[in-house]
Amino acid sequence: MRNFEFFEPETIEEASDLLTKYNGTAELLAGGTDLIIEMKARTATPEHVISLEKVPGLTGIDYDEESGLRIGALTKMRRLENDPIIRERYTALAEGAGEVGGVQIRNLATIGGNISHGSPAADTAAPLLALSAQVKIAGADGERTVPIETFFVGPGQTVLKTGEIVTAFECPARSANQGSQYIKQKIREVMDLAFVGVASSATTDNGAVSNVKIGLSAVAPTPLRATDAEAIVNGNSLTTELLQQAAAAASAQSSPISDLRCSAEHRREMVGVLTRRTLQAAVDRAQG
Amino acid sequence: MKKHPVSLTVNTDTYDLLIEPRKTLLATLRDTIGLTGTKEGCSTGDCGACTVIVDGKAVTSCMMLGVSANGKEITTIEGLASRDQLHPIQQAFMDKGGYQCGFCTPGFIVASKAFLDENPNATEAEIRYALGNNICRCTGYTKIIEAVMSAAEVMRNS
Numbered sequence: 001m002r003n004f005e006f007f008e009p010e011t012i013e014e015a016s017d018l019l020t021k022y023n024g025t026a027e028l029l030a031g032g033t034d035l036i037i038e039m040k041a042r043t044a045t046p047e048h049v050i051s052l053e054k055v056p057g058l059t060g061i062d063y064d065e066e067s068g069l070r071i072g073a074l075t076k077m078r079r080l081e082n083d084p085i086i087r088e089r090y091t092a093l094a095e096g097a098g099e100v101g102g103v104q105i106r107n108l109a110t111i112g113g114n115i116s117h118g119s120p121a122a123d124t125a126a127p128l129l130a131l132s133a134q135v136k137i138a139g140a141d142g143e144r145t146v147p148i149e150t151f152f153v154g155p156g157q158t159v160l161k162t163g164e165i166v167t168a169f170e171c172p173a174r175s176a177n178q179g180s181q182y183i184k185q186k187i188r189e190v191m192d193l194a195f196v197g198v199a200s201s202a203t204t205d206n207g208a209v210s211n212v213k214i215g216l217s218a219v220a221p222t223p224l225r226a227t228d229a230e231a232i233v234n235g236n237s238l239t240t241e242l243l244q245q246a247a248a249a250a251s252a253q254s255s256p257i258s259d260l261r262c263s264a265e266h267r268r269e270m271v272g273v274l275t276r277r278t279l280q281a282a283v284d285r286a287q288g
Numbered sequence: 289m290k291k292h293p294v295s296l297t298v299n300t301d302t303y304d305l306l307i308e309p310r311k312t313l314l315a316t317l318r319d320t321i322g323l324t325g326t327k328e329g330c331s332t333g334d335c336g337a338c339t340v341i342v343d344g345k346a347v348t349s350c351m352m353l354g355v356s357a358n359g360k361e362i363t364t365i366e367g368l369a370s371r372d373q374l375h376p377i378q379q380a381f382m383d384k385g386g387y388q389c390g391f392c393t394p395g396f397i398v399a400s401k402a403f404l405d406e407n408p409n410a411t412e413a414e415i416r417y418a419l420g421n422n423i424c425r426c427t428g429y430t431k432i433i434e435a436v437m438s439a440a441e442v443m444r445n446s
């Protein structure tokens with residue numbers, strides 16, 4: 001690893017100022033599980049590394065029946081995976097967080113790092129898309145909020161501008177008639193990246209399914225929502241036929257590549273299969 | 289490059305160090321402090337040989353900077369045994385043959401300790417899952433899992 005200057009700002013303004021001052025030669029450090037790998041490989045060679053650890057208010061999970069869920073950007077995957085509220089109401093997110101690496105990695109890795117890194121295969125991306133997350137961003141010009149759908153721009157690219165820092169993720173409050181699931185398709189049981197990830201969320205009301213959201217990861221240049229499939233299901237009751245239509249629509253909306261993990265054809269096929277399974281599970285959980 | 293003052297507790301000793309920011313916690317423990325029980329396998333977070341416990345949580349020390357360990361409490365393999373008695377997990381690895389070359393062993397034992405401290409009644413499936421971040425090229429894992437299961441029982445009964 002090349003050497004660098006290390007900063008531990010104690011306010012978000014100070015962190016943002018440092019990022020702006022050293023624009024182009026600075027990197028933020030959260031859990032380090034993406035950044036340190038890149039620095040060792042010298043695919044990242046920052047001269048200034050700005051740790052977020054000492055900035056107050058960036059860690060933790062708060063839930064309120066009115067205002068909903070707030071997750072600080074520095075919250076560790078291991079904490080998300082074990083949190084009772086996340087497990088019960090935002091199940092897909094607990095499942096996504098629990099899929100990242102192994103326990104030792106999840107004790108370091110943060111949700112903010114997972115999303116800010118901009119990997120199309122990030123395991124919390126599809127769940128956050130399905131759970132209607134908003135990304136809270138702080139920068140020199142104050143704060144802004146962007147829906148997670150518009151946060152990703154390309155592989156490794158996000159809407160974050162110079163000096164901007166993700167501070168939190170917010171999701172609307174959820175009730176007992178809402179359910180969600182994330183499935184990660186991978187080769188090894190643990191410690192493997194997704195070759196397809198799908199998360200679905202749904203609300204049920206007397207048999208009718210509404211509020212359907214489907215997040216896809218690892219099957220396009222960015223994580224994305226399967227909006228065509230959502231529209232097919234919304235307002236209807238879930239039949240085998242409808243599930244098949246939704247699966248086909250989700251497959252069609254994906255644009256996977258072939259790589260050494262998996263062929264594009266198989267990925268596209270699996271998007272359909274996992275859309276069907278996660279939708280069914282989301283509805284079952286909403287009714288259960 | 290400017291070195292940083294770092295004060296950390298490893299096992300029961302406190303160290304006041306001056307280290308380069310690029311030094312990982314693993315390198316800090318092995319090279320600066322001289323505790324070489326913690327091993328470096330992959331250096332990329334995959335193999336778990338470098339596992340240590342930081343403020344109660346098992347982490348891969350190759351994926352953490354030494355400067356990020358400032359003010360923290362670290363437990364390494366050297367901190368598990370008491371003066372004349374091995375930790376039950378260490379004893380169980382010996383009794384059950386949970387190692388061959390031994391290179392992965394400190395990582396497995398430290399990861400198991402952190403997990404069993406939080407989950408004393410863990411099932412075999414839970415233990416296997418929790419040790420998914422650790423790789424062994426020799427044993428085939430069966431003896432490792434047997435050792436951890438047996439240690440868990442000893443720890444529950446003591």
Ligand SMILES: Cc1cc2nc3c(=O)[nH]c(=O)nc-3n(C[C@H](O)[C@H](O)[C@H](O)COP(=O)(O)OP(=O)(O)OC[C@H]3O[C@@H](n4cnc5c(N)ncnc54)[C@H](O)[C@@H]3O)c2cc1C
Binds near residue numbers: 035105115117
């Ligand atoms: C062995 C191993 C296995 C892994 N397995 C998986 C896996 O299965 N699934 C998966 O999704 N990922 C996996 N990862 C990748 C990584 O662990 C995750 O992406 C993790 O969540 C990154 O978070 P971090 O806090 O460690 O990020 P860091 O490495 O600290 O940061 C990542 C990037 O995001 C930027 N950043 C961090 N926080 C913020 C913020 N708040 N605002 C703006 N920018 C920020 C940093 O500058 C950096 O560029 C794995 C990594 C390793 C080493």
Ligand code: FES
Binds near residue numbers: 328334337338350351
């Ligand atoms: S050396 Fe750290 S995980 Fe392999």
Ligand code: FES
Binds near residue numbers: 386387393423424
């Ligand atoms: S005993 Fe040799 S690697 Fe595990």
